[in-house]
Amino acid sequence: MKYVIIGNGVAGIHAAEAIRHLDAEGRLTLIGDETFPPYCRPMISMVLEGATPPERLPIRSTDFYRRLGITPILGRRVSGIDVEARVVRLPGLEDGIPFDRLLIASGADPRPITADGLHLAHIFYMRTERHIREMLDAIPTVKTALVLGGGLVGFKAAYGLLRRGIRVTQLIRSAYPLSMQVDRTAGEMILNELVRKGLDVRVGLSAAAFHGNGRVEGARLSDGSEIACDMVVIGKGVLPALSFVPRDRIDVDLGVLVNAHMETSVPGIYAAGDAAEFVDIARKTRWVNAIWPEAAAQGRAAGMNMAGRPVALKGSLSRNVIRIFDMDVMTGGWVDPPESAGFEILSRHDRRRKTYRKLVLDGRRLVGMAMVNDIAQGGLLISLIQNEVPLRISGNALLSSGFNYRQLLN
Numbered sequence: 001m002k003y004v005i006i007g008n009g010v011a012g013i014h015a016a017e018a019i020r021h022l023d024a025e026g027r028l029t030l031i032g033d034e035t036f037p038p039y040c041r042p043m044i045s046m047v048l049e050g051a052t053p054p055e056r057l058p059i060r061s062t063d064f065y066r067r068l069g070i071t072p073i074l075g076r077r078v079s080g081i082d083v084e085a086r087v088v089r090l091p092g093l094e095d096g097i098p099f100d101r102l103l104i105a106s107g108a109d110p111r112p113i114t115a116d117g118l119h120l121a122h123i124f125y126m127r128t129e130r131h132i133r134e135m136l137d138a139i140p141t142v143k144t145a146l147v148l149g150g151g152l153v154g155f156k157a158a159y160g161l162l163r164r165g166i167r168v169t170q171l172i173r174s175a176y177p178l179s180m181q182v183d184r185t186a187g188e189m190i191l192n193e194l195v196r197k198g199l200d201v202r203v204g205l206s207a208a209a210f211h212g213n214g215r216v217e218g219a220r221l222s223d224g225s226e227i228a229c230d231m232v233v234i235g236k237g238v239l240p241a242l243s244f245v246p247r248d249r250i251d252v253d254l255g256v257l258v259n260a261h262m263e264t265s266v267p268g269i270y271a272a273g274d275a276a277e278f279v280d281i282a283r284k285t286r287w288v289n290a291i292w293p294e295a296a297a298q299g300r301a302a303g304m305n306m307a308g309r310p311v312a313l314k315g316s317l318s319r320n321v322i323r324i325f326d327m328d329v330m331t332g333g334w335v336d337p338p339e340s341a342g343f344e345i346l347s348r349h350d351r352r353r354k355t356y357r358k359l360v361l362d363g364r365r366l367v368g369m370a371m372v373n374d375i376a377q378g379g380l381l382i383s384l385i386q387n388e389v390p391l392r393i394s395g396n397a398l399l400s401s402g403f404n405y406r407q408l409l410n
């Protein structure tokens with residue numbers, strides 16, 4: 001059996017390990033355009049804030065490929081897939097790489113922006129080990145930074161730079177950061193905490209142009225105002241990295257569409273991680289949940305199916321735990337559904353203690369939750385959402401972190 005995996009991120013390496021676990025003989029090729037050993041992308045933001053040294057990024061040792069009998073092709077970008085000939089195309093390799101089973105685990109790329117002056121030095125995206133290395137080189141000379149975007153990456157960039165003592169201005173479209181992860185109440189609590197620590201937030205603005213002499217010195221914003229900055233981080237979300245996928249042959253929406261076995265519309269071709277679009281357990285609709293634990297779980301499941309052990313996943317679920325200065329935030333599932341979804345919303349907000357707990361219920365089923373500074377038993381709530389466990393105690397009882405979980409699971 002010839003297995004080929006495109007992508008040496010967490011989804012790709014978990015797939016490779018699952019395949020090797022089940023099939024010691026098959027030929028296994030892993031193609032990735034990064035050459036650094038497999039690493040933990042979420043830790044990039046911890047390196048930025050100075051909480052972790054860059055040497056801690058790798059999650060597998062350098063002899064990982066040799067130990068598992070994998071042929072790595074690193075530092076090369078796949079340019080296409082010939083579905084009929086069952087071959088992966090690489091520039092300069094005429095015959096391509098043949099496969100019986102293929103996994104698309106190419107992750108995501110930062111969503112690009114359009115603005116004048118993007119070529120200037122010290123304007124960064126924050127996705128890869130190379131990006132963080134370049135940012136670390138720049139930081140000693142940086143006093144003021146501009147961060148574009150209030151999603152997970154924009155937020156983590158702003159937080160990390162603030163922790164480095166840099167003056168940060170953040171431009172966000174919604175009224176508060178992390179609007180895809182949290183609701184208005186939690187978002188405003190986070191925003192207040194960041195502002196208290198010195199963050200300057202400007203809402204509803206974007207950057208139209210950057211200027212400087214070789215490296216960035218300032219930006220013109222969409223309202224015509226000017227802002228000085230000696231570093232810019234663009235964190236406007238990500239898009240599945242699928243330039244090489246033939247969309248006339250493999251079904252793609254935002255990500256590559258997969259079924260419960262992580263198989264695409266073409267038998268024998270699979271997808272996993274940030275590149276894949278799967279059913280979301282809370283929303284009951286197709287969704288790209290671009291998070292680390294999903295990429296690992298989907299990669300593992302894809303690998304098992306590729307090696308002939310049928311495994312079905314129920315769906316994917318968004319979830320996150322974030323520490324912001326002294327504030328703990330935990331979210332899971334569908335945190336902020338529209339009223340038209342008809343869900344019951346229960347919440348408890350203690351302004352004095354700065355705690356917040358919110359639950360979203362679809363009948364007896366928990367479909368979403370957000371917690372600030374009161375995250376006890378949050379992991380259990382996430383597993384209730386993930387496993388669609390019918391609640392045996394009232395939603396109101398669950399609002400208190402001291403709920404009796406024996407009653408819940410009896």
Ligand SMILES: Cc1cc2nc3c(=O)[nH]c(=O)nc-3n(C[C@H](O)[C@H](O)[C@H](O)COP(=O)(O)OP(=O)(O)OC[C@H]3O[C@@H](n4cnc5c(N)ncnc54)[C@H](O)[C@@H]3O)c2cc1C
Nearest residue numbers: 007009010011033041042077078107273274290291292295
């Ligand atoms: C700064 C930051 C903070 C994050 N924080 C969190 C967090 O707190 N919690 C959380 O759950 N998730 C977080 N994430 C998201 C998480 O890192 C991703 O969901 C996860 O890494 C996805 O894994 P993947 O294997 O699908 O893709 P990736 O890790 O992106 O790996 C894909 C690999 O494929 C390679 N590739 C792409 N195209 C090609 C091609 N044509 N040819 C060859 N190789 C190719 C890429 O270069 C890359 O090496 C964060 C991400 C970032 C960037």
